[in-house]
Amino acid sequence: MIAPDPTIGDPWWVWVIAGPLAAACAMAVFRKLSAAFGLLAGLIIAGLAARLILLVAEAGAVKTEIGGWAAPLGIELMADGLSAGMLGITALVGMIISIYAAAYFRPHDGADPSNPPPTLFWPLWMFLWAALNALFLSADIFNMYVTLELMGLSAVALTALSREPAAVSAALRYLLVSLLGSLSYLMGVALLYGAFGTLGLASLAAELTPAPAALAALALMSAGLMMKAALFPLHFWLPPAHAAAPAPVSALLSALVVKASFYLLLRLWFDAFGPAATAAAALIPGVLGAVAVLWGSVQALSAQRLKMLVAYSTVAQLGYLFLVFPLAAAEGARGTAWCAAIYFVIAHACAKAAVFLAAGNVLIGFGHDRIEELRGAVQDLPVSMFGFAVAGVSLIGLPPSGGFIAKWLFVTAAIDAGQWPLAAVVVAGGLLSTAYIFRFFSRAFAHVTEKHSCCRVHPAMEWSALALALCALALGLTAPPVIGLFQVGPPLLETAAMGGRP
Amino acid sequence: MTPPLLYALAGVALFSIGVGGLITAAHLLRQVLSFNVAGSGVFLFLVAMAYRTPGPFPDPVPHAMVLTGIVVAVSATALALLLICIRHESTARSATGEDDRP
Numbered sequence: 112m113i114a115p116d117p118t119i120g121d122p123w124w125v126w127v128i129a130g131p132l133a134a135a136c137a138m139a140v141f142r143k144l145s146a147a148f149g150l151l152a153g154l155i156i157a158g159l160a161a162r163l164i165l166l167v168a169e170a171g172a173v174k175t176e177i178g179g180w181a182a183p184l185g186i187e188l189m190a191d192g193l194s195a196g197m198l199g200i201t202a203l204v205g206m207i208i209s210i211y212a213a214a215y216f217r218p219h220d221g222a223d224p225s226n227p228p229p230t231l232f233w234p235l236w237m238f239l240w241a242a243l244n245a246l247f248l249s250a251d252i253f254n255m256y257v258t259l260e261l262m263g264l265s266a267v268a269l270t271a272l273s274r275e276p277a278a279v280s281a282a283l284r285y286l287l288v289s290l291l292g293s294l295s296y297l298m299g300v301a302l303l304y305g306a307f308g309t310l311g312l313a314s315l316a317a318e319l320t321p322a323p324a325a326l327a328a329l330a331l332m333s334a335g336l337m338m339k340a341a342l343f344p345l346h347f348w349l350p351p352a353h354a355a356a357p358a359p360v361s362a363l364l365s366a367l368v369v370k371a372s373f374y375l376l377l378r379l380w381f382d383a384f385g386p387a388a389t390a391a392a393a394l395i396p397g398v399l400g401a402v403a404v405l406w407g408s409v410q411a412l413s414a415q416r417l418k419m420l421v422a423y424s425t426v427a428q429l430g431y432l433f434l435v436f437p438l439a440a441a442e443g444a445r446g447t448a449w450c451a452a453i454y455f456v457i458a459h460a461c462a463k464a465a466v467f468l469a470a471g472n473v474l475i476g477f478g479h480d481r482i483e484e485l486r487g488a489v490q491d492l493p494v495s496m497f498g499f500a501v502a503g504v505s506l507i508g509l510p511p512s513g514g515f516i517a518k519w520l521f522v523t524a525a526i527d528a529g530q531w532p533l534a535a536v537v538v539a540g541g542l543l544s545t546a547y548i549f550r551f552f553s554r555a556f557a558h559v560t561e562k563h564s565c566c567r568v569h570p571a572m573e574w575s576a577l578a579l580a581l582c583a584l585a586l587g588l589t590a591p592p593v594i595g596l597f598q599v600g601p602p603l604l605e606t607a608a609m610g611g612r613p
Numbered sequence: 614m615t616p617p618l619l620y621a622l623a624g625v626a627l628f629s630i631g632v633g634g635l636i637t638a639a640h641l642l643r644q645v646l647s648f649n650v651a652g653s654g655v656f657l658f659l660v661a662m663a664y665r666t667p668g669p670f671p672d673p674v675p676h677a678m679v680l681t682g683i684v685v686a687v688s689a690t691a692l693a694l695l696l697i698c699i700r701h702e703s704t705a706r707s708a709t710g711e712d713d714r715p
Contacts, residue, residue, distance in 0.1 A: 253678055253681075257681060276703045282696055283693065286689070286696065287648065287693070290635075290689055295632075298628055298655050301658050304659075305665060
């Protein structure tokens with residue numbers, strides 16, 4: 112019997128998970144104060160995440176067992192550079208979206224039927240935040256399943272927040288796809304446990320052999336996660352769900368939620384499945400990713416509505432992430448490809464959140480988001496449109512932006528690996544994204560003499576979109592320290608080799 | 614064929630049937646039921662994995678996983694049913710046929 116050790120207290124950084132859960136409970140009691148609680152909790156979580164980043168950057172990876180219960184029955188948490196970095200970007204983007212949401216869901220004088228009850232957004236967002244943080248800190252594959260489901264369920268509920276038929280239909284489709292994905296993942300977990308008798312990432316990395324069970328588990332788990340990460344051709348659920356959700360929710364889903372599934376894929380392929388993830392297997396996500404870049408861009412080019420354009424752009428941009436698998440399988444390009452994917456994740460998180468918030472402002476300002484009828488939008492929403500433009504620079508990958516660094520690293524990795532077709536895909540994707548971004552710009556920045564009827568958009572909503580866009584731009588100037596942080600600590604293989612806890 | 618292997622294979626079969634149903638069924642309720650069938654398949658497979666330790670006592674870890682999994686599946690089913698009800702109230706239809714492409 113493994114008894115809990117009462118002398119070990121839980122470290123303070125457990126509160127990045129417990130904090131939002133506590134806030135969600137408080138919101139259930141004090142409904143009217145939800146927004147205040149949300150912003151306060153956001154500030155505290157952001158502070159803790161910053162402190163954890165400093166700790167990890169200084170002292171390397173840290174781990175703990177919650178309540179002193181050891182694995183496998185207890186829950187083990189681990190924070191290395193990758194976890195801390197993801198926690199940080201979640202806190203940064205989440206905090207700015209929270210400020211936007213506080214203005215978006217503020218109580219109106221006249222009850223506006225198109226706006227959902229503002230109290231429900233906050234507890235769901237806190238659950239989502241707790242799930243994301245727990246997912247990034249998980250050190251075993253079953254805990255990852257639980258956090259994946261928590262994240263999926265809160266994300267689906269957020270999608271359906273407006274209760275409009277289109278949103279509910281999209282949420283249902285999203286839910287069913289998400290459940291299929293996580294069941295497939297759970298089946299893989301069961302196979303791995305049956306074959307190797309362990310769930311911990313570190314011990315799996317040490318014990319995994321390329322046995323048939325491991326290969327089947329890799330296939331099942333990857334397929335499930337790719338479905339949740341909306342990799343072509345499993346992306347069909349994403350555009351309607353992301354387009355139908357309220358603006359802050361669209362931003363959260365596109366910036367953070369799909370990235371969490373990709374984070375799990377990175378962990379599995381690079382940490383746990385080292386021996387089983389061969390170059391031939393890595394070709395499948397790579398090719399699908401390349402197709403996604405082209406297909407998503409072409410769909411974005413033909414979209415009629417701004418939010419659809421942005422959602423299809425997410426499909427395309429997610430495609431780039433999957434190029435990391437074939438590139439990293441080539442000797443010599445592994446490190447560069449890994450950095451490229453990580454940088455792409457954080458740059459896209461900032462830029463896409465900014466674009467979705469700006470698109471939300473357009474929807475509120477003009478009451479619609481039909482691209483053809485948005486001529487001269489810049490005259491009514493100058494700050495939002497400037498934010499859209501700055502974020503567009505990062506999405507296209509022009510210097511000096513985070514998107515540029517990421518694409519530059521991708522092209523470098525492709526050349527190092529000798530995989531020229533992938534370099535061509537990155538460049539072609541950049542050209543296509545220029546086309547679809549400028550398709551909107553050419554309308555929005557057109558000079559028109561007649562005035563639109565434009566409602567006033569709260570300044571906090573305009574400026575938070577711009578703030579996120581500026582973050583994406585700033586990432587172009589801060590690459591060395593950021594990449595340095597993400598590389599801190601294990602590949603878990605090192606901790607496994609050191610023994611850890613018996 | 615040993616009993617654990619039989620259970621494990623039955624679990625895989627249930628999982629496959631459920632996944633097949635989830636993909637092919639047109640009616641939303643059938644899809645939710647398919648998800649539950651597939652989930653039961655995974656749980657049965659996990660329970661069969663508990664036999665992997667020699668001796669009279671089965672391995673408790675898969676049982677803990679199944680209990681957690683059941684809680685998750687119940688919550689997911691509840692959310693799905695609630696969404697179906699909301700959708701039914703507003704459209705009085707319950708097939709996923711609606712097209713909301715650009």
